[in-house]
Amino acid sequence: MMNNSNLSKDRFLKMVDKASPNSHIFTNCLKAFVVGGLICVFGQLLSVWYLSLTGDKDMAGTLTSVSIILIAALITGIGKFDNLAKFAGAGAVVPISGFANSVAAPAVEFKKEGFIFGVGAKMFVIAGPVLVYGLAASVLTGIIYYFAKL
């Protein structure tokens, strides 16, 4: 059935593609590279420092992750992480800081719905899929690794 404008879907979708501006991929990549790189440099410095304190490489790595998660969650709590991510995009989201933000942000937002159905139920609404498929992938890789080694 035709609408009043006699316009077909195919032709309209081509018009939409033409009229819709694209993201600035180059500048976005550059910002992500710089900010993401700085976060990683900061993590490396922390790691070196923790290693000098504990002398244990695994412990230093764990403490570094925990520290960045803590800092990212705090920045989310004071309402500044979204500004950082808006500027840096993947640079802020891909490191573990993004994972922390994706858990802390819904926890803050859904607190009004209570601690059970709000915070508890909605906390992993964004991170949940990452956990499910991340864990599934690691289990699958483990099984393949086990048989490959036999």
Added chain:
Amino acid sequence: MLKKTGAQTVLMREPVSIISAAAITGPQEGQGPLSRYFDRSTEDMQLGCKSWEQAESRYVEDCIKLAIQKSGLLDTEIDCILAGDLLNQSIGTTFGVRELNRPFMGLFGACSTFGLAMALGAMLVDGGFYQHVVASASSHFCAAEKQFRFPMEFGSQRPPTSTWTVTGNGAVVLSREAKGRFPRVTAYTAGKIVDLGVNDASNMGAAMAPSAADTLIAHFKDTGRAPEYYDLIITGDLGHVGGELAVSIVREQGYCLKNYSDCGIEIFNRETQDTHAGGSGCACSAVTFSGYLYNCLTEKRMNKILFMPTGALLSTTSSQQGETIPGICHAIAIENEVDS
């Protein structure tokens, strides 16, 4: 005698006057180009409430009360309130109207709700059912983000085609017994749902553009009017991308729009306010009309406006299920009585 003319349009026979209008907005709109036309722009979006949803209801209640107060009527003289918003089960509206103690009809037309409320209100008044009706609509940036996109503090980037949900409420009082001369609702072209296959929820202007064009063409055909009849033809929240598309579609049908704009384009400064493709939400057209356009009409800077709020009839469920986005647009002709 039937008041319907053509396929989709009704003409009001009685003078349905818009005797008052009120617009209360959030801070972002208060920093925009239309700020001086709003009755009030709040400093923050929470208004001391516990949640974004409660804050939206506060905008609704305060704005409807203000519109009634500006009309000079008593609360008890309002026969009915027609209103709606974007939140699930329209809680922004219902909790805002809860204390007003007036008959209420809740409406949903997504971002076209204000047009729907004005049009149905005008028909109820014209039909002689009611004397004084309030038409109102609201939206809230944070409440909408929370429901449709991500939590406020979640770090994400908005694509350039995305629009910014306007925070606030716009309300008008429609009346059959105007003391003095006011702008009048003279015609209404009811929109059809049009879906030309856009499924990108970050490009709702494009999704709604065909419906706006469809309603506009229907309006011209039904009334025999040309675009030049109006001082301004203004859509609700197509923004920069959708506005351009709607103009192109209508041009292909032989109508050249020289006097076209969009509330989503007018309400924000694209360069300085980082609002990407423009404003959206029920409040976008509601506050732009109740603030800016109503002022243009009463000050006689414009005498004939075709006001066309647009709506994207999607939900998070339909989006996740891969459905495309159906659009709708209602056109309302508002005119000053011209001295003969």
